[in-house]
Amino acid sequence: MKYETVIGLEVHCQIKTESKLFCPCGTAFGSPPNSNICPICCGHPGVLPVLNRKAAEFLIKTGLAVGCTISKESIFARKQYFYPDLPKAYQISQYEKPLAEHGSLTINGKKIGITRIHLEEDAGKLLHTIGSTELDFSLVDLNRAGIPLMEIVSEPDMRSPQEAVDYLSSLKMILQYLDVSDCDMEKGSLRCDANVSIRPEGSKTFGNRVELKNMNSFRGVKDAIEYEVDRQTRATEAGERINQETRLWDADKQESRPMRSKEQAHDYRYFPEPDLLPLLISDEQISDLRKSIPELPADKRSRFVREYELTEYDANVLTGDKMIAEFFEKSVSHGNKLTKKPVAKMISNWITTDLLGRLNQGNHTMAESPVTAEHLASLVKLIAEETISGKIAKTVFEEMWTNRADPETVVKEKGLVQVMDTGQINGWVDQAIAQNPKIVAEYKGGKERAIGALVGSVMKFSKGQANPELVNKILKEKLASA
Numbered sequence: 001m002k003y004e005t006v007i008g009l010e011v012h013c014q015i016k017t018e019s020k021l022f023c024p025c026g027t028a029f030g031s032p033p034n035s036n037i038c039p040i041c042c043g044h045p046g047v048l049p050v051l052n053r054k055a056a057e058f059l060i061k062t063g064l065a066v067g068c069t070i071s072k073e074s075i076f077a078r079k080q081y082f083y084p085d086l087p088k089a090y091q092i093s094q095y096e097k098p099l100a101e102h103g104s105l106t107i108n109g110k111k112i113g114i115t116r117i118h119l120e121e122d123a124g125k126l127l128h129t130i131g132s133t134e135l136d137f138s139l140v141d142l143n144r145a146g147i148p149l150m151e152i153v154s155e156p157d158m159r160s161p162q163e164a165v166d167y168l169s170s171l172k173m174i175l176q177y178l179d180v181s182d183c184d185m186e187k188g189s190l191r192c193d194a195n196v197s198i199r200p201e202g203s204k205t206f207g208n209r210v211e212l213k214n215m216n217s218f219r220g221v222k223d224a225i226e227y228e229v230d231r232q233t234r235a236t237e238a239g240e241r242i243n244q245e246t247r248l249w250d251a252d253k254q255e256s257r258p259m260r261s262k263e264q265a266h267d268y269r270y271f272p273e274p275d276l277l278p279l280l281i282s283d284e285q286i287s288d289l290r291k292s293i294p295e296l297p298a299d300k301r302s303r304f305v306r307e308y309e310l311t312e313y314d315a316n317v318l319t320g321d322k323m324i325a326e327f328f329e330k331s332v333s334h335g336n337k338l339t340k341k342p343v344a345k346m347i348s349n350w351i352t353t354d355l356l357g358r359l360n361q362g363n364h365t366m367a368e369s370p371v372t373a374e375h376l377a378s379l380v381k382l383i384a385e386e387t388i389s390g391k392i393a394k395t396v397f398e399e400m401w402t403n404r405a406d407p408e409t410v411v412k413e414k415g416l417v418q419v420m421d422t423g424q425i426n427g428w429v430d431q432a433i434a435q436n437p438k439i440v441a442e443y444k445g446g447k448e449r450a451i452g453a454l455v456g457s458v459m460k461f462s463k464g465q466a467n468p469e470l471v472n473k474i475l476k477e478k479l480a481s482a
Contacts (some may be wrong), residue, residue, distance in 0.1 A: 008156035022049030043088025063100025085124035093120035113155030125408035335377035341384035
């Protein structure tokens with residue numbers, strides 16, 4: 001029997017605020033354990049939470065960006081459960097009246113529904129030493145307790161692991177463009193739980209869903225869902241029942257294991273948070289926040305194709321990260337001031353190949369690039385105006401990368417200016433022809449591609465400084481008349 005995969009994602013995104021959701025404690029990552037806490041974080045009796053306005057505004061911006069309806073009145077609720085990293089034994093979240101509902105995200109032409117986006121506080125962090133020391137114990141760090149999160153819950157509209165990754169990737173881009181989160185999965189700023197089930201192809205009834213936790217990368221999400229689909233398929237074909245449960249993904253073993261039975265909403269005994277008034281949002285506030293939304297990835301991608309005449313592929317790469325897109329436009333703007341030659345396509349090529357290649361090789365972000373947008377524009381200007389050849393530009397780029405050097409200075413100090421003098425080039429061409437009689441014979445015998453070897457020989461004599469177009473022209477003229 002053929003089975004259809006059904007996937008829904010619950011994305012927990014840390015909101016980019018300086019203080020926690022209900023208290024003034026800091027949110028800096030990497031602080032010493034239990035250094036960013038107060039009586040509110042620790043759940044002391046009698047404390048009162050105060051809502052972080054910025055967190056609510058950032059969630060509303062996110063909701064508007066994905067087409068959600070913003071609730072004029074939303075309420076907070078207590079989600080009851082005891083765990084050592086939640087000292088007050090409940091989490092303040094939203095249940096019946098979330099702040100944003102009924103949005104969508106279009107992936108590869110397919111609309112993925114977004115059920116709701118709601119505010120909630122994070123729990124602390126536990127460190128277990130079971131099996132690693134003589135004594136088994138657990139340590140608790142409450143620095144994360146109270147960190148503001150938005151939970152973005154999708155409809156079960158995804159049908160493959162890759163579709164889930166594409167959705168998550170697009171959502172991450174939007175959050176970064178809005179500047180509401182840094183989305184650093186390694187720091188826990190973006191976490192994803194996947195609800196996965198299978199059903200006979202053509203069936204409209206959902207199967208029992210399994211929740212997957214502990215995926216901290218796009219690759220982890222894809223691997224975990226693939227494993228779970230395979231596990232459920234094998235179990236179903238063996239006549240076993242799929243239990244509705246939560247499973248933990250083990251990236252090292254590439255397998256999931258049972259964590260607990262899946263809770264239902266009534267298990268949390270939700271009730272309205274008595275210490276927080278309903279959150280009221282006016283039409284004017286919504287309008288102001290809508291105006292503050294920047295150009296989003298899809299719109300920027302279309303504009304790059306239209307305005308800079310880039311390919312869809314290049315536009316996708318450049319807009320896939322907000323910093324890369326900003327770097328590109330900054331470089332183009334600077335390049336247009338330096339020369340009247342078209343520079344956008346050349347700058348795009350240098351970013352998508354050479355610069356991103358070097359950054360990815362060292363696992364660096366664009367913010368860490370030793371090559372500035374202005375220096376890249378200067379390099380492209382030198383190529384466009386034929387001051388240097390493309391081959392010499394590679395050498396100059398190495399200096400820019402290694403020493404943060406200005407390309408104009410590198411070319412001047414190393415004497416790398418491209419040779420345009422036909423007399424000099426004629427001499428190098430004569431040398432190349434004289435030293436390569438076999439290749440000359442091949443070319444004259446009809447093998448036109450052989451001229452590439454002769455061009456290479458000329459470039460070697462000129463130490464890469466001869467203008468390639470002039471070299472080709474002079475070579476063809478001499479070979480035709482020889």
